[in-house]
Amino acid sequence: MRYLSTRASAASSASSKSFCEILLGGLAPDGGLYLPETTPRLTRAELDAWRTLSYPDLAFAVLSKFIDDIPADDLKAITARTYTAETYAYVRDGGDASEVTPLRWLEPGLALLELSNGPTLAFKDMAMQLLGALFEYVLEKRGEEINILGATSGDTGSAAEYAMRGKRGVRVFMLSPHGRMSDFQRAQMYSLQDENIVNIAVRGNFDEAQDIVKAVSGDADFKARYRIGAVNSINWARVAAQVIYYFKGYFAATKSNDEKVSFAVPSGNFGNICAGHIARLMGLPIDTLVLATNENDVLDEFFRTGVYRPRSAAETHTTSSPSMDISKASNFERFIYELVGRDPAVVRALWAEVDAGRGFDLSQTPYFQRIAEFGFVSGSSTHADRLATIRKTWEQYGVMVDTHTADGLKVAAAHRQAGVPMLVLETAQPVKFEATIVEALGCTPPRPAALQGIEQLPQRVTVLDVDVAAVKALIVEQLG
Numbered sequence: 001m002r003y004l005s006t007r008a009s010a011a012s013s014a015s016s017k018s019f020c021e022i023l024l025g026g027l028a029p030d031g032g033l034y035l036p037e038t039t040p041r042l043t044r045a046e047l048d049a050w051r052t053l054s055y056p057d058l059a060f061a062v063l064s065k066f067i068d069d070i071p072a073d074d075l076k077a078i079t080a081r082t083y084t085a086e087t088y089a090y091v092r093d094g095g096d097a098s099e100v101t102p103l104r105w106l107e108p109g110l111a112l113l114e115l116s117n118g119p120t121l122a123f124k125d126m127a128m129q130l131l132g133a134l135f136e137y138v139l140e141k142r143g144e145e146i147n148i149l150g151a152t153s154g155d156t157g158s159a160a161e162y163a164m165r166g167k168r169g170v171r172v173f174m175l176s177p178h179g180r181m182s183d184f185q186r187a188q189m190y191s192l193q194d195e196n197i198v199n200i201a202v203r204g205n206f207d208e209a210q211d212i213v214k215a216v217s218g219d220a221d222f223k224a225r226y227r228i229g230a231v232n233s234i235n236w237a238r239v240a241a242q243v244i245y246y247f248k249g250y251f252a253a254t255k256s257n258d259e260k261v262s263f264a265v266p267s268g269n270f271g272n273i274c275a276g277h278i279a280r281l282m283g284l285p286i287d288t289l290v291l292a293t294n295e296n297d298v299l300d301e302f303f304r305t306g307v308y309r310p311r312s313a314a315e316t317h318t319t320s321s322p323s324m325d326i327s328k329a330s331n332f333e334r335f336i337y338e339l340v341g342r343d344p345a346v347v348r349a350l351w352a353e354v355d356a357g358r359g360f361d362l363s364q365t366p367y368f369q370r371i372a373e374f375g376f377v378s379g380s381s382t383h384a385d386r387l388a389t390i391r392k393t394w395e396q397y398g399v400m401v402d403t404h405t406a407d408g409l410k411v412a413a414a415h416r417q418a419g420v421p422m423l424v425l426e427t428a429q430p431v432k433f434e435a436t437i438v439e440a441l442g443c444t445p446p447r448p449a450a451l452q453g454i455e456q457l458p459q460r461v462t463v464l465d466v467d468v469a470a471v472k473a474l475i476v477e478q479l480g
């Protein structure tokens, strides 16, 4: 399987890359995103054979379709040690940790697909845990090292740290906004004592931390000399890892491969639902992919109107489902590439508009009709919707959901069809967003026993001013 950039010119198919070659990188040199040269299509016999596989075996089967430069035995060992009941142990009452992503039925035809039973209680673990194992494997083979530099407002940074802790050849420098995360989020990250995890709290906000990361990564000499890398949401391996649980959820919800299901996906950077789209292209019988946004509705607007209008930072709302507070969706280019019939010239023209801060309008083009062919619908949710949904789900089913999952449930309700189960992806556990749960229900969410009192553990963090030079100096000092 070879990979091409969404912006590759016709002449550059010679520059296609293998899976391991794109694993550690970010964007393609031409600014595009990597995708498989052709999407693998499953035969009916394969789909039937996959139905009964355990999560790690299913992961191996799915990933084998995308990876041909890691020997099968090695890949099998990687999935076996990644998707264990021990790692996904935070499953709640009645769930089975060995299922990794158990299905929780709320009523006939409506279920939560639990993706947040991993170490940081958010679905980012599903992909990041695999990335940690793959990085360690590939770096060891090549005798290389990497220093991952990132900025986080919460979920991504902690998922990266828990995936990379103790991994040979990998060091993580994670910037976070000093004093602006919840006590729980801070404790999750800063209490890690692993030597290869370096927490840096910046006396500023998330955008300022992010700007430091861009400045350091933009210094080509520094980047090469200190082997600076990233694990952001456009990483192809993260998308591939997310394809697996669409299959798992489908098999758990149906009795035969003649049935269809729909998925509702709380969305921000379009990574999660992009994986659902790829599962569909591979031949998984998905009826509808329901995209749910919060007040930051740039994607909902596109799927309803054909107009893609990225917002400025000033137009981006701070909401109670903060992991979906995005102004433009970094993975969206992969979807548009498929929508325009895999024509990189069209993608280049559209993203010239996006990069110029304008966006684009497909409403009068034949591409707009294809959105329905691809089975996409969308909707958005507000703070009031979120509170009402959290209350209703608690009262009606006795199940407590987090704010992001509530957005998914709210939008899903408008798109249910008789005879087609709706699986809502549960992207985080309520304990991560305690304040809004208290606002909705008047009580605090239960906390897994292993996470009781983590706020009292000793913390390791260096506090720095918003200063690129100071961050560089810390990296140099740590790498000695």
Ligand SMILES: *Cc1c(COP(=O)(O)O)cnc(C)c1O
Pocket: 122, 123, 124, 155, 156, 233, 266, 267, 268, 269, 270, 271, 272, 273, 323, 324, 404, 427, 428
């Ligand atoms: C990251 C995240 C999302 C959004 O996922 P995308 O892949 O960026 O669309 C939704 N919910 C939670 C809890 C998240 O952490």
